[in-house]
Amino acid sequence: VSPPAPQVPRYVRVNTLKTCVDDVVEFFKRQGYSYLGKAASLDELKTLSGKKFLLDLHLPELLVFPPQTDLHDNLLYTSGHIILQDKASCLPAFLLAPAPGSHVIDACAAPGNKTSHLAALLRNKGQIFAFDVDTKRLATMNTLLMRAGVTSFQLAQQDFLTVDPGDPKYSRVTHILLDPSCSGSGMLTRLLGVEPPPGAGRLQALAAFQRKVLSHALGFPALQRLVYSTCSLQRQENEEVVQAVLQERGSTFRLVDAFPAWPCRGVDAFPGARSCLRACPEDTLTQGFFVAVLERCGEGDAVPSSLPVAAEETPQHKEGTTPAAAPKKRKRKKQRVK
Incomplete structure:
Protein backbone atom coordinates (compact mmCIF):
# COMPACT_ATOMS: atom_id res chain seq x y z
CA VAL A 1 0.00 0.00 0.00
CA SER A 2 2.91 2.38 -0.64
CA PRO A 3 1.20 5.19 -2.63
CA PRO A 4 -0.65 6.90 0.29
CA ALA A 5 2.29 8.38 2.22
CA PRO A 6 3.54 11.05 -0.17
CA GLN A 7 -0.05 12.06 -0.99
CA VAL A 8 -0.89 13.27 2.50
CA PRO A 9 -0.17 17.00 2.72
CA ARG A 10 1.33 18.82 5.72
CA TYR A 11 -1.58 20.32 7.63
CA VAL A 12 -1.11 23.36 9.86
CA ARG A 13 -3.81 24.43 12.32
CA VAL A 14 -3.77 28.13 13.12
CA ASN A 15 -3.94 28.57 16.90
CA THR A 16 -6.64 31.22 17.30
CA LEU A 17 -5.73 31.70 20.97
CA LYS A 18 -2.62 33.53 19.75
CA THR A 19 -3.26 34.69 16.19
CA CYS A 20 -5.60 34.48 13.19
CA VAL A 21 -5.50 32.94 9.71
CA ASP A 22 -4.82 36.22 7.89
CA ASP A 23 -1.75 37.02 10.00
CA VAL A 24 -0.29 33.53 9.61
CA VAL A 25 -0.84 33.72 5.84
CA GLU A 26 1.01 37.06 5.76
CA PHE A 27 3.85 35.62 7.83
CA PHE A 28 4.34 32.70 5.43
CA LYS A 29 4.16 35.03 2.42
CA ARG A 30 6.99 37.07 3.92
CA GLN A 31 8.95 33.81 4.23
CA GLY A 32 8.68 33.32 0.47
CA TYR A 33 5.63 31.02 0.31
CA SER A 34 2.87 31.77 -2.20
CA TYR A 35 -0.70 31.60 -0.95
CA LEU A 36 -3.23 30.12 -3.40
CA GLY A 37 -6.34 31.02 -1.35
CA LYS A 38 -9.04 28.57 -0.31
CA ALA A 39 -9.01 25.16 -1.96
CA ALA A 40 -12.08 24.36 -4.05
CA SER A 41 -11.47 20.60 -4.21
CA LEU A 42 -9.33 17.79 -2.82
CA ASP A 43 -7.57 17.65 -6.18
CA GLU A 44 -6.05 21.05 -5.47
CA LEU A 45 -4.53 19.65 -2.27
CA LYS A 46 -3.07 16.72 -4.24
CA THR A 47 -1.17 18.91 -6.66
CA LEU A 48 0.48 21.24 -4.12
CA SER A 49 4.24 21.51 -4.57
CA GLY A 50 7.21 23.72 -3.80
CA LYS A 51 6.52 26.68 -1.51
CA LYS A 52 2.81 26.95 -2.19
CA PHE A 53 0.01 26.65 0.36
CA LEU A 54 -3.79 26.77 0.58
CA LEU A 55 -6.61 27.25 3.08
CA ASP A 56 -8.38 23.90 3.55
CA LEU A 57 -11.78 23.43 1.93
CA HIS A 58 -13.43 21.76 4.96
CA LEU A 59 -11.90 23.16 8.12
CA PRO A 60 -11.76 26.90 8.74
CA GLU A 61 -8.41 27.41 10.47
CA LEU A 62 -6.38 24.81 8.61
CA LEU A 63 -3.61 25.64 6.14
CA VAL A 64 -2.33 23.01 3.72
CA PHE A 65 1.30 22.70 2.55
CA PRO A 66 3.02 20.15 0.27
CA PRO A 67 3.72 16.76 1.95
CA GLN A 68 7.44 17.15 2.63
CA THR A 69 7.20 20.64 4.19
CA ASP A 70 9.04 20.69 7.54
CA LEU A 71 7.93 23.47 9.88
CA HIS A 72 9.27 22.12 13.19
CA ASP A 73 11.86 24.92 13.36
CA ASN A 74 9.50 27.61 12.15
CA LEU A 75 9.06 30.50 14.59
CA LEU A 76 5.25 30.21 14.42
CA TYR A 77 5.48 26.56 15.51
CA THR A 78 8.04 27.04 18.28
CA SER A 79 6.00 29.95 19.67
CA GLY A 80 2.70 28.02 19.62
CA HIS A 81 1.01 30.19 16.97
CA ILE A 82 0.53 27.15 14.73
CA ILE A 83 -0.02 23.49 15.59
CA LEU A 84 1.17 20.71 13.26
CA GLN A 85 -1.85 18.41 13.27
CA ASP A 86 -3.30 16.05 10.69
CA PRO A 315 -16.93 29.06 3.54
CA GLN A 316 -17.96 32.62 4.42
CA HIS A 317 -15.92 32.85 7.60
CA LYS A 318 -12.23 32.76 6.85
CA GLU A 319 -11.33 32.65 10.49
CA GLY A 320 -13.58 29.95 11.76
CA THR A 321 -16.94 28.74 12.80
CA THR A 322 -17.15 31.40 15.47
CA PRO A 323 -17.70 34.63 13.55
CA ALA A 324 -18.40 36.48 16.79
CA ALA A 325 -14.88 35.82 18.05
CA ALA A 326 -13.80 38.94 19.96
CA PRO A 327 -12.50 41.16 17.17
CA LYS A 328 -10.71 43.56 19.53
CA LYS A 329 -8.64 40.76 20.98
CA ARG A 330 -7.60 39.60 17.52
CA LYS A 331 -6.46 43.04 16.44
CA ARG A 332 -4.30 43.38 19.51
CA LYS A 333 -2.67 40.02 18.84
CA LYS A 334 -1.99 40.94 15.21
CA GLN A 335 0.65 43.42 16.27
CA ARG A 336 2.47 40.65 18.10
CA VAL A 337 2.76 38.22 15.21
CA LYS A 338 4.11 40.86 12.85
Missing part, protein backbone atom coordinates in the same frame (compact mmCIF):
# COMPACT_ATOMS: atom_id res chain seq x y z
CA LYS A 87 -6.58 17.24 9.23
CA ALA A 88 -8.50 14.15 10.39
CA SER A 89 -7.26 14.73 13.93
CA CYS A 90 -8.80 18.24 13.82
CA LEU A 91 -12.28 16.81 13.19
CA PRO A 92 -13.14 15.69 16.77
CA ALA A 93 -12.87 19.12 18.46
CA PHE A 94 -14.37 20.88 15.41
CA LEU A 95 -17.39 18.56 15.50
CA LEU A 96 -17.76 18.67 19.28
CA ALA A 97 -18.03 22.47 18.83
CA PRO A 98 -18.35 23.48 22.50
CA ALA A 99 -19.51 27.09 22.99
CA PRO A 100 -17.17 29.41 24.94
CA GLY A 101 -17.87 28.98 28.67
CA SER A 102 -18.66 25.24 28.39
CA HIS A 103 -17.23 22.59 30.70
CA VAL A 104 -15.58 19.89 28.58
CA ILE A 105 -13.85 16.58 29.30
CA ASP A 106 -11.01 15.35 27.10
CA ALA A 107 -11.05 11.76 28.28
CA CYS A 108 -7.81 10.32 26.83
CA ALA A 109 -6.04 13.57 26.17
CA ALA A 110 -2.28 13.18 25.59
CA PRO A 111 -0.40 14.40 23.60
CA GLY A 112 -2.73 17.41 23.70
CA ASN A 113 -3.31 18.69 20.14
CA LYS A 114 -7.06 18.07 20.41
CA THR A 115 -7.10 19.65 23.89
CA SER A 116 -5.48 22.82 22.55
CA HIS A 117 -8.00 22.82 19.69
CA LEU A 118 -10.86 22.58 22.21
CA ALA A 119 -9.37 25.50 24.17
CA ALA A 120 -9.23 27.59 20.98
CA LEU A 121 -12.90 26.83 20.25
CA LEU A 122 -13.75 27.75 23.85
CA ARG A 123 -11.59 30.91 23.52
CA ASN A 124 -10.09 29.91 26.90
CA LYS A 125 -13.49 30.49 28.52
CA GLY A 126 -14.98 27.64 30.51
CA GLN A 127 -13.08 24.59 31.72
CA ILE A 128 -11.36 21.58 30.18
CA PHE A 129 -10.80 18.51 32.36
CA ALA A 130 -8.10 16.44 30.63
CA PHE A 131 -7.20 12.90 31.67
CA ASP A 132 -4.43 10.53 30.70
CA VAL A 133 -2.71 7.64 32.48
CA ASP A 134 0.81 8.23 31.18
CA THR A 135 2.94 10.60 33.32
CA LYS A 136 5.51 11.31 30.58
CA ARG A 137 2.85 12.06 28.00
CA LEU A 138 1.08 14.37 30.46
CA ALA A 139 4.30 16.31 31.07
CA THR A 140 4.79 16.75 27.30
CA MET A 141 1.16 17.75 27.02
CA ASN A 142 1.49 20.37 29.74
CA THR A 143 4.39 21.94 27.80
CA LEU A 144 2.37 21.90 24.56
CA LEU A 145 -0.67 23.52 26.21
CA MET A 146 1.42 26.22 27.87
CA ARG A 147 3.12 27.00 24.57
CA ALA A 148 -0.27 27.20 22.86
CA GLY A 149 -1.51 29.72 25.45
CA VAL A 150 -4.16 27.42 26.93
CA THR A 151 -5.19 28.63 30.40
CA SER A 152 -8.50 27.04 31.39
CA PHE A 153 -7.53 23.41 31.83
CA GLN A 154 -6.97 20.85 34.59
CA LEU A 155 -4.72 17.90 33.82
CA ALA A 156 -5.08 14.72 35.84
CA GLN A 157 -3.02 11.56 35.69
CA GLN A 158 -6.01 9.28 35.96
CA ASP A 159 -7.66 6.45 34.07
CA PHE A 160 -10.88 8.00 32.75
CA LEU A 161 -12.77 4.83 33.72
CA THR A 162 -12.07 5.66 37.38
CA VAL A 163 -13.47 9.22 37.09
CA ASP A 164 -16.80 9.41 38.93
CA PRO A 165 -19.57 10.93 36.75
CA GLY A 166 -21.42 11.76 39.98
CA ASP A 167 -18.59 13.97 41.32
CA PRO A 168 -19.97 17.54 41.71
CA LYS A 169 -16.78 18.80 40.05
CA TYR A 170 -18.11 17.47 36.74
CA SER A 171 -21.76 18.42 37.25
CA ARG A 172 -21.56 21.07 34.52
CA VAL A 173 -19.75 18.95 31.92
CA THR A 174 -21.86 19.18 28.76
CA HIS A 175 -19.30 18.03 26.15
CA ILE A 176 -16.91 15.07 26.06
CA LEU A 177 -14.21 14.28 23.53
CA LEU A 178 -13.33 10.59 23.68
CA ASP A 179 -10.36 9.44 21.61
CA PRO A 180 -9.43 6.18 23.39
CA SER A 181 -6.48 3.83 22.86
CA CYS A 182 -6.92 2.01 19.58
CA SER A 183 -4.98 -0.23 17.18
CA GLY A 184 -3.68 2.83 15.31
CA SER A 185 -4.37 0.96 12.06
CA GLY A 186 -5.09 4.27 10.32
CA MET A 187 -1.65 5.72 11.09
CA LEU A 188 0.47 6.06 7.98
CA THR A 189 3.27 3.82 9.34
CA ARG A 190 0.72 1.01 9.74
CA LEU A 191 -0.94 1.64 6.38
CA LEU A 192 2.45 1.37 4.70
CA GLY A 193 3.08 -1.98 6.36
CA VAL A 194 6.01 -0.62 8.40
CA GLU A 195 4.27 -2.04 11.47
CA PRO A 196 2.26 -5.27 11.51
CA PRO A 197 -1.56 -5.12 11.61
CA PRO A 198 -3.23 -5.84 14.98
CA GLY A 199 -4.09 -9.47 15.72
CA ALA A 200 -7.67 -10.62 16.37
CA GLY A 201 -7.10 -10.96 20.13
CA ARG A 202 -5.71 -7.45 20.42
CA LEU A 203 -8.63 -6.03 18.42
CA GLN A 204 -11.15 -7.83 20.63
CA ALA A 205 -9.53 -6.49 23.80
CA LEU A 206 -9.38 -2.94 22.41
CA ALA A 207 -13.01 -3.01 21.28
CA ALA A 208 -14.14 -4.24 24.71
CA PHE A 209 -12.22 -1.38 26.35
CA GLN A 210 -13.62 1.16 23.86
CA ARG A 211 -17.21 0.04 24.49
CA LYS A 212 -16.65 0.27 28.23
CA VAL A 213 -15.11 3.74 28.11
CA LEU A 214 -17.77 5.10 25.70
CA SER A 215 -20.55 3.75 27.89
CA HIS A 216 -18.85 5.29 30.95
CA ALA A 217 -18.59 8.68 29.24
CA LEU A 218 -22.31 8.71 28.46
CA GLY A 219 -23.00 8.45 32.21
CA PHE A 220 -22.09 12.08 32.96
CA PRO A 221 -25.37 13.66 34.08
CA ALA A 222 -25.19 17.03 32.26
CA LEU A 223 -23.65 15.61 29.05
CA GLN A 224 -25.30 16.91 25.88
CA ARG A 225 -22.82 16.05 23.12
CA LEU A 226 -19.99 13.56 22.76
CA VAL A 227 -17.49 12.87 19.99
CA TYR A 228 -16.01 9.37 19.79
CA SER A 229 -12.95 9.08 17.54
CA THR A 230 -10.14 6.65 16.74
CA CYS A 231 -7.17 6.57 14.35
CA SER A 232 -8.25 3.07 13.36
CA LEU A 233 -9.83 1.71 10.19
CA GLN A 234 -11.21 -1.42 11.89
CA ARG A 235 -14.99 -1.77 12.06
CA GLN A 236 -14.69 -3.54 15.43
CA GLU A 237 -13.24 -0.37 17.00
CA ASN A 238 -15.49 2.06 15.18
CA GLU A 239 -19.03 1.46 13.92
CA GLU A 240 -19.43 -1.72 16.00
CA VAL A 241 -18.43 0.05 19.23
CA VAL A 242 -20.93 2.86 18.55
CA GLN A 243 -23.65 0.37 17.61
CA ALA A 244 -23.16 -1.71 20.78
CA VAL A 245 -23.24 1.31 23.09
CA LEU A 246 -26.24 2.86 21.32
CA GLN A 247 -28.15 -0.41 21.73
CA GLU A 248 -27.40 -0.13 25.44
CA ARG A 249 -28.23 3.60 25.73
CA GLY A 250 -30.24 4.24 22.59
CA SER A 251 -33.16 5.82 24.40
CA THR A 252 -30.87 8.46 25.94
CA PHE A 253 -28.41 9.20 23.13
CA ARG A 254 -28.62 9.29 19.36
CA LEU A 255 -26.15 9.47 16.50
CA VAL A 256 -25.96 12.86 14.77
CA ASP A 257 -25.50 13.11 11.02
CA ALA A 258 -22.25 15.02 11.40
CA PHE A 259 -20.72 17.31 8.80
CA PRO A 260 -22.72 16.29 5.68
CA ALA A 261 -20.10 17.99 3.46
CA TRP A 262 -17.47 15.40 4.49
CA PRO A 263 -16.96 12.99 1.56
CA CYS A 264 -16.22 9.74 3.39
CA ARG A 265 -18.88 8.12 5.63
CA GLY A 266 -19.12 5.22 8.07
CA VAL A 267 -19.49 1.70 6.67
CA ASP A 268 -23.02 0.30 6.71
CA ALA A 269 -22.60 -1.80 9.84
CA PHE A 270 -26.05 -0.76 11.15
CA PRO A 271 -28.85 1.63 10.11
CA GLY A 272 -27.59 5.19 10.49
CA ALA A 273 -23.89 4.22 10.46
CA ARG A 274 -23.35 6.55 7.51
CA SER A 275 -23.88 9.44 9.93
CA CYS A 276 -20.35 8.63 11.15
CA LEU A 277 -17.29 10.01 9.37
CA ARG A 278 -14.30 8.11 8.09
CA ALA A 279 -11.02 9.37 6.72
CA CYS A 280 -8.19 7.68 4.81
CA PRO A 281 -5.26 8.72 2.60
CA GLU A 282 -6.96 7.74 -0.68
CA ASP A 283 -10.33 9.44 -0.10
CA THR A 284 -9.61 12.40 2.18
CA LEU A 285 -5.81 12.92 1.93
CA THR A 286 -5.39 12.38 5.68
CA GLN A 287 -4.38 9.57 7.98
CA GLY A 288 -7.01 6.90 8.63
CA PHE A 289 -9.60 8.07 11.14
CA PHE A 290 -13.16 7.55 12.43
CA VAL A 291 -15.50 10.02 14.11
CA ALA A 292 -19.02 9.62 15.53
CA VAL A 293 -21.04 12.42 17.15
CA LEU A 294 -23.59 11.43 19.81
CA GLU A 295 -26.16 13.71 21.34
CA ARG A 296 -28.60 13.42 24.23
CA CYS A 297 -32.12 12.80 22.94
CA GLY A 298 -34.94 15.24 23.48
CA GLU A 299 -32.96 17.90 25.35
CA GLY A 300 -31.21 21.03 24.18
CA ASP A 301 -32.92 21.30 20.83
CA ALA A 302 -30.59 24.12 19.84
CA VAL A 303 -27.61 21.74 19.87
CA PRO A 304 -28.41 19.67 16.75
CA SER A 305 -28.78 22.74 14.57
CA SER A 306 -25.56 24.34 15.78
CA LEU A 307 -23.16 22.21 13.78
CA PRO A 308 -24.80 22.05 10.40
CA VAL A 309 -25.07 25.84 10.52
CA ALA A 310 -21.41 26.17 11.47
CA ALA A 311 -20.40 23.76 8.75
CA GLU A 312 -22.46 25.57 6.11
CA GLU A 313 -21.17 28.95 7.21
CA THR A 314 -17.55 27.86 7.13
